Amino acid sequence: MDSPNSPRLVQRLELLTELSIALGDRTDTAALLERILRAAKGMTGADGGTLYLPSADRRSLCFHISLNDSLGISQGGAGGAPIDIPALALYGPDGAKNMAAVAAYAAHSGKSVNIEDVYQQDGGFNFSGMRAFDAHYGYHSQSFLTVPMQDHMGELVGVLQLVNAAGPGDGAVAAFSATDQRFIEALAAQAAVAITNQQLIGQLEELLAALVNLINIGIDEKSPYTGRHCQFVPELTMMLAEAAHDAQTGPLAPFRMTEGDRKELWLAGLLHDCGKITTPVHVVDKATKLETIFDRIALVDTRFEVLMREREIASLERRLAGADPAAEAAGLAFDLAGLRADRDFLRHANVGGEGMSLPDQERVRAIGAYRWRGMADAEAEAGAAEGRGQGSAFLSGDELANLTVRFGTLTDAERKIINNHIEVTIRMLESLPWPKHLRHVPEYAGGHHERMDGKGYPRGLHGAQMSVQARVMAIADIFEALTAADRPYKKGKMLSESMHILGKFATNGHIDPDLFDVFVRSGVYLAFARKNMDPQQIDAIDEAGIPGYRP
CATH class of the missing domain: 1.10.3210.10 (Hypothetical protein af1432)
Structure with missing residues (x-):
């Protein structure tokens, strides 16, 4: 065990302090994880080390980084070769916890495992995989230190495993000391906090992106x-x-822009019209001037049909009263042609354009002054003591306001509703x-x-x-x-x-x-x-x- 004033202990404390500061500053998770494992190896003089991370379904431990100085192995991490080691199961086929593998035991129990010599160990752990590794590479694994990393909620973040500590003096393989274990446990605790912070940041960014997408889905559906x-x-x-x-x-x-600036601008672009989620659909997608829930030009067409029918009836009544048939036919044809022209004109006026001329606006108003008799007018006249009434204006005030819009399809009131989306966006x-x-x-x-x-x-x-x-x-x-x-x-x-x-x-x-x-x-x-x-x-x-x- 290191004495309180030994240079090695002081060096370890300095390294742990420096690493703690570095862990708080890093935002690259891959580089962070490799830094953690290399620091653990450096603190203990370990020849090799492995960092496991739980799988997405938390049913196994995946080899994330594997290092071994003697064998020149560097897999995973920021710059290592691809991992070619199968994952370690945390549960058996029957669903029981795997407590035979050291890393799985540490993951389940939350306890560190410090083994002086795995070939002399008889504590019930299964080292068949380690023995196969040794046989394949001509290596001799001896001392093992396995430390779980847990977050503040006790959830598994990862597992650190070190192999073959270097003893003092000649550097021969030795057991990991109690001091080694305490330092690695302290490192694991710091690392778990750093990793958890990175994961939380990533999850929050994913959540924010999902919420932005949620808003845009709502707008798109609308x-x-x-x-x-x-x-x-x-x-x-x-x-x-x-x-x-x-x-x-x-x-x-x-x-100039940094990567952070780019992310900020992209997010702002996605949200630049989020206020339109409050804008009525009949305003946002108003295709014609008379459109609300439906295009009211159909109602106007119906009124023209009523006017033309009344002209035809009036002409027939005059014929029955003795009027000249030829003159009546000519007059009726003229009247109907005029009404059809007015109908076609209003249909064209109903389509928004770049600019409606003042004469065209006046023509709309002139047509709007026509009188026609709808159902309500007919019922009122039927109950009146005197003769026929004058009917209703052909176009209502709202219809006149819409059909005389100069640019596009929106009235001034609707344009204010549209423009309000940006104020809603800002408030949101x-x-x-x-x-x-x-x-x-x-x-x-x-x-x-x-x-x-x-x-x-x-x-x-x-x-x-x-x-x-x-x-x-x-x-x-x-x-x-x-x-x-x-x-x-x-x-x-x-x-x-x-x-x-x-x-x-x-x-x-x-x-x-x-x-x-x-x-x-x-x-x-x-x-x-x-x-x-x-x-x-x-x-x-x-x-x-x-x-x-x-x-």
């Missing part, structure tokens, strides 16, 4: 078009961010206790509708107040929306038209012109288009003609 957008925007965001990262000249040359993301390395997720995700000139929403930020990442996402969001061919309310634009619109945005203060330059110069727009756009949308691009870009 609106497949939005779900697709939530997958493509992060992809394009990362492509443009990498191009900015690679820039060697220009305003973006200082911009800011409500989460983000760890330090993900603290920018709300800002990146919440800034993709801001503009360089401060005219964006929801906070009206100027370019200097926005991170590069948020500006990147703004470009990705717009480009994907312009080119998307699966939206129910519009067709996907051609690539050239989309780039022309984005170029205009770069010159009018909407998007970052420096990032747009990288977007074009790096060819990111074309790479994304070739991968994700309909080939029929990809037309020839004259980059010299793109607004705001100078080749």
Whole structure:
């Protein structure tokens, strides 16, 4: 046993202290595990060592790292050869615990096993595998120290096993001392904490990724078009961010990302529209101006049928009263043709477009002033003492407001509902206790509708107040929306038209012109288009003609 003041004991304490600090700093689990095993070998002068980890089903111990200096064996770990040793069963075919193998015994009992000489040992352990190893390699295993690693809940994390300790002086194989055992048990306890922390971090990251996917599944089930957008925007965001990262000249040359930065930005991209999970479907996917639960243009068509029927009935009544049949036929044909033209016009007006002219809006209002008699009007007139009433307005106020929308299919009120998704996104993301390395997720995700000139929403930020990442996402969001061919309310634009619109945005203060330059110069727009756009949308691009870009 080492004396309290022996150099070897002091050296071990220093090594254990250094390793404890190192274990707290490491994030690479594979390197961490190898460091643990090599430290255990170094502390005891062991010739060989094995680190076992429990299998996913916890029914066996898997050889994770196996080292032997004399034989030159280095398997597993960060740089070793592939493991070719079969796993050690923790349970027999009948379900009983395997207590015959030393490592399995330590795993089940939670106790260390220190054997001076396995060939002289008669404690009931089965060393047939060890003997086969010795015979195969011409080796002589003698002393064994096996120590379980358990977490704070007593769950098995792994098993450390060392073989053939070096004795003092000549270095001949000796038994592992009680001091060796205590140091390795202390190391195993520290290692178990470090491994458990790494596992918990990994599990939390997996849980976070699963929760993000859960939100996107909900959005996709609610609106497949939005779900697709939530997958493509992060992809394009990362492509443009990498191009900015690679820039060697220009305003973006200082911009660089670490792997942690990339993970943070990717997560923000996945969550950038999570607030849309609260937006009504009839607004998110409003394909036509009169669509709610269904497209109300069918109701308007029915009213035209009623008007045409009434005109036909009125004409027949006049004929019966003695009117000229030829004149009546001509007048009726004229009236019906006019009503059909008005019906076709409203059908066309119901489809959202780039801009509805003022004369077209006035024509909608004029048609809306027609009078027609529905079921309710007929019932009211039947009970009235006097003659026929005037019926109802052909179009309701809500229908008029929708059919005169100038751009797209959304009314001002519906556009406010859509725009509110970004405020909901920010509130949702800011409500989460983000760890330090993900603290920018709300800002990146919440800034993709801001503009360089401060005219964006929801906070009206100027370019200097926005991170590069948020500006990147703004470009990705717009480009994907312009080119998307699966939206129910519009067709996907051609690539050239989309780039022309984005170029205009770069010159009018909407998007970052420096990032747009990288977007074009790096060819990111074309790479994304070739991968994700309909080939029929990809037309020839004259980059010299793109607004705001100078080749």
